[in-house]
Amino acid sequence: MKPRLTTVRAKLTALVALTAIVTLTSLPVLSWIMDRQLIDEVDDRVPEAVRGFGLELEGDLRDLATIVEQLSSQADVRAALRSRDARDVASLGTIFHNAYPQIDLVFFDAAGRRVAQIEVDAPPEDMRTVPELAGLAADQEFQGVIEHGCETGAGAPPAFVVAKRIRDAGAVIACLPLDADYLKEVQQKLGLELAFVAPDKGGTIGNTSRFPVASLTYATTGPTLVNAGKDDWALARIALKSMPSLKGNYGVVVALAVTDIRNIVRHNLAWAMAVLLAATVLSIALGARLASVMSRALSRVNTALQKLQNHEYVHVDMIHTGDEIEDLAIGFNTMVDGLKERDKLRTTFGKYMTQTVMEHLMKGKVQLGGETLTVTILFSDIRSFTTISEEMNDAQALVRLLNEYFTEMVSIVMQEDGVVDKYIGDAIMAVFGAPVSKKDDAVRAVRAAVRMRTALSDLNKRLTARGMRPLRTGIGVHTGVVVAGNIGSEQRMEYTVIGDAVNLASRLETSTKEMGVDVLISSDTYELVKDTCIAQAIREITVKGRSEPVMTYEVRGLRDASEVPAP
Numbered sequence: 001m002k003p004r005l006t007t008v009r010a011k012l013t014a015l016v017a018l019t020a021i022v023t024l025t026s027l028p029v030l031s032w033i034m035d036r037q038l039i040d041e042v043d044d045r046v047p048e049a050v051r052g053f054g055l056e057l058e059g060d061l062r063d064l065a066t067i068v069e070q071l072s073s074q075a076d077v078r079a080a081l082r083s084r085d086a087r088d089v090a091s092l093g094t095i096f097h098n099a100y101p102q103i104d105l106v107f108f109d110a111a112g113r114r115v116a117q118i119e120v121d122a123p124p125e126d127m128r129t130v131p132e133l134a135g136l137a138a139d140q141e142f143q144g145v146i147e148h149g150c151e152t153g154a155g156a157p158p159a160f161v162v163a164k165r166i167r168d169a170g171a172v173i174a175c176l177p178l179d180a181d182y183l184k185e186v187q188q189k190l191g192l193e194l195a196f197v198a199p200d201k202g203g204t205i206g207n208t209s210r211f212p213v214a215s216l217t218y219a220t221t222g223p224t225l226v227n228a229g230k231d232d233w234a235l236a237r238i239a240l241k242s243m244p245s246l247k248g249n250y251g252v253v254v255a256l257a258v259t260d261i262r263n264i265v266r267h268n269l270a271w272a273m274a275v276l277l278a279a280t281v282l283s284i285a286l287g288a289r290l291a292s293v294m295s296r297a298l299s300r301v302n303t304a305l306q307k308l309q310n311h312e313y314v315h316v317d318m319i320h321t322g323d324e325i326e327d328l329a330i331g332f333n334t335m336v337d338g339l340k341e342r343d344k345l346r347t348t349f350g351k352y353m354t355q356t357v358m359e360h361l362m363k364g365k366v367q368l369g370g371e372t373l374t375v376t377i378l379f380s381d382i383r384s385f386t387t388i389s390e391e392m393n394d395a396q397a398l399v400r401l402l403n404e405y406f407t408e409m410v411s412i413v414m415q416e417d418g419v420v421d422k423y424i425g426d427a428i429m430a431v432f433g434a435p436v437s438k439k440d441d442a443v444r445a446v447r448a449a450v451r452m453r454t455a456l457s458d459l460n461k462r463l464t465a466r467g468m469r470p471l472r473t474g475i476g477v478h479t480g481v482v483v484a485g486n487i488g489s490e491q492r493m494e495y496t497v498i499g500d501a502v503n504l505a506s507r508l509e510t511s512t513k514e515m516g517v518d519v520l521i522s523s524d525t526y527e528l529v530k531d532t533c534i535a536q537a538i539r540e541i542t543v544k545g546r547s548e549p550v551m552t553y554e555v556r557g558l559r560d561a562s563e564v565p566a567p
Contacts, residue, residue: 047223049254050236052190061143064162064174067096067103068141071172072164081109081170089116102176102185104150104159109170120150120175127171138167145250150175157206158196158250183208197237197251204253211255219253232259301332308336370485375433376445376477376525377502378418379509380409380452382426383472391469401463402426405471408455416448421496427509431497434484442479442528449475449519450533450558476508477555478522500545507543508552515539515552523551533558 071077071093080088093105097118105118112127128134132146142163149159150173159175166172176182183194187208195207195216204213212228212235219235226233234256304316315336316329382388382405392398406428410420413430417438421429430448433441452475460470480501486493508520515538526535534556540549 047236049190049192049256050238053186053192053194053238053252053254056186056189060176061160061162063100064103064160064176065141065143067100067105068162068164068172068174071096071105072166077107077172078166078169081107081115081166082168084109084113084115086116090118093118102182104175104177106150106173106175107170108173110168112171115170117150122152122156123150124152127173132161133163133171133173136163136165136171138165140165145178146175149177178206180206193233193255193257195253195255197253205250210257211253216253225258230259231257232262234258301329304332304336370483370487372481373434373437373484373497374441374479374481375431375437375484375497375501376442376479376528377482377497377505378413378428378430378432378445378449379476379505380428380430380449380473381509383474383513385426388469388471401468405456405459408459409452412448412451412455416444416451418445418448422494429502429506431484434482434497435495442477442525443532445477445479446519446521446525446529446533446555447558449477449521450555453518473518474509474512475519476505476510476512476521477519477525478505478508479525479528480504503545504543504550507541511541511552515554517554519555521553521555523553526551526553532560 074092077089077092080092089107093107093116097103097105101119104120106120106123107115107117108127109115114123114125114127117123124130127136129152130146132144133142136142142161144161145158146161147158148154148156149161157177157179159177161173161175163171163173178196183196183206186192186194193208193211195204195211195213197216198205204211204216207213212226212231212233215226215228215233215235218224218226219237224235226235236254238252238254300316304314307314315333388401389398392401405426406423409428413420413428416432417436418430418432419434421431423429430445432438432445432448438444452473456471456473463470478501480499482497482499482501484497485495487496487498488494504522508522512518512520517538520538521529521535529535535553536556538552538554540551542549
């Protein structure tokens with residue numbers, strides 16, 4: 001019968017012991033692998049270095065070509081060359097030189113005579129004295145390496161050169177000297193030692209300070225490991241087609257220092273052996289202890305989870321392990337609090353909105369930054385409520401009256417899939433179409449208004465029977481575009497709608513008293529509900545902020561039912 005590990009503690013202890021055994025038996029293999037890693041690292045990094053230099057070079061050549069193309073295409077440059085205006089040419093060229101300070105510029109007129117230069121000490125007086133450029137035809141471009149670049153001095157370094165002859169105007173030459181500054185810049189970017197190799201001599205024409213010049217002859221097109229004194233290097237030769245000259249292609253040799261890599265590998269191997277031996281002993285000693293702590297912690301979480309399945313929202317006793325298990329306990333407790341709050345929110349939301357809208361909000365589908373929606377807004381307000389408040393000396397009775405009224409009205413709003421946005425004193429603001437939009441939002445809003453009017457009539461009968469003053473309300477309904485979303489401060493936010501449409505709906509509600517009607521809708525809403533309700537045009541009203549007046553309609557009833565009389 002095979003032994004079974006039935007607890008987390010036993011399994012973790014066995015895992016630690018097995019890991020220690022495997023580690024000890026793998027030390028010889030680790031030594032061989034780390035030695036091979038050095039070789040593989042060189043094989044990987046040298047091609048990467050070569051590719052990196054190639055990309056750097058291509059970028060520099062593109063910069064040269066871009067500058068030449070932009071200068072040669074500018075009408076101001078062509079005009080200045082035709083007139084041999086050195087000052088204007090230099091001024092225009094300086095704009096580009098400021099963006100690319102490492103690039104030298106020389107300008108020639110149509111006859112090949114020099115007009116101006118930027119950052120060039122001894123430029124050629126005549127372009128035709130430069131063999132590579134002597135036969136350059138109109139609108140023709142040259143790209144390659146010139147032995148002394150834009151200079152004529154014998155000690156000047158070679159340079160990447162892009163030149164273009166402009167028809168009937170002259171020529172623009174851009175040079176990037178392959179000097180010590182360029183080598184240093186590339187070395188800092190790529191972390192490589194570099195040497196440029198002349199096509200005819202085979203020796204270096206420039207190299208970085210640490211480049212192993214004595215080992216240059218060992219460089220091949222593939223990575224080669226060489227030793228130069230106390231240092232180890234990986235060399236690779238690059239024959240770049242992008243560096244042609246009259247004498248052939250210039251070459252580049254890249255050198256990657258691998259001494260540190262070799263030392264690190266050996267040092268790490270020695271430390272790894274020592275640490276592994278110590279860790280093996282320590283891990284076995286601590287493994288059982290750790291397994292015990294983890295087992296107890298997980299057992300607590302499991303117990304709380306089983307209670308949660310029975311809808312018992314209990315916290316896990318705090319587990320101070322300082323690791324993911326403690327985070328798990330904290331996260332579990334946070335989840336329990338969230339579930340309790342979610343149930344509380346679900347209960348609270350159910351008092352203000354329908355089940356469909358509540359599910360939409362609970363799933364987080366409302367955009368935090370707000371969204372533009374077309375909705376129908378309903379405003380309802382009790383007329384002369386201030387007088388009613390003054391007549392009622394009992395504050396508790398006044399609150400009971402409002403609650404009875406709100407219960408009747410809000411129930412109708414929710415039955416019509418509306419959302420109670422807010423209570424404003426004795427007024428109700430309801431929204432149809434946010435956050436969940438429906439095709440018949442306007443119809444449902446108007447139907448809710450008619451039903452609220454009918455419900456108020458029934459409520460007034462009960463109030464009269466109790467010897468209380470009946471209530472009269474005004475209801476305004478408008479359909480328009482609003483911004484809907486969570487609005488407020490970081491400490492407290494609420495989902496609501498804002499915009500001109502809200503203001504107009506409120507204005508319609510206010511106008512019901514002036515016009516002597518109970519339910520007033522705008523022309524925008526009327527166009528959407530005219531086939532389902534009985535409405536009569538009243539008159540136009542002027543709304544602040546709107547250039548055009550708004551036509552209003554009194555809603556008398558619904559077409560699919562008998563006319564609902566005003567209370």
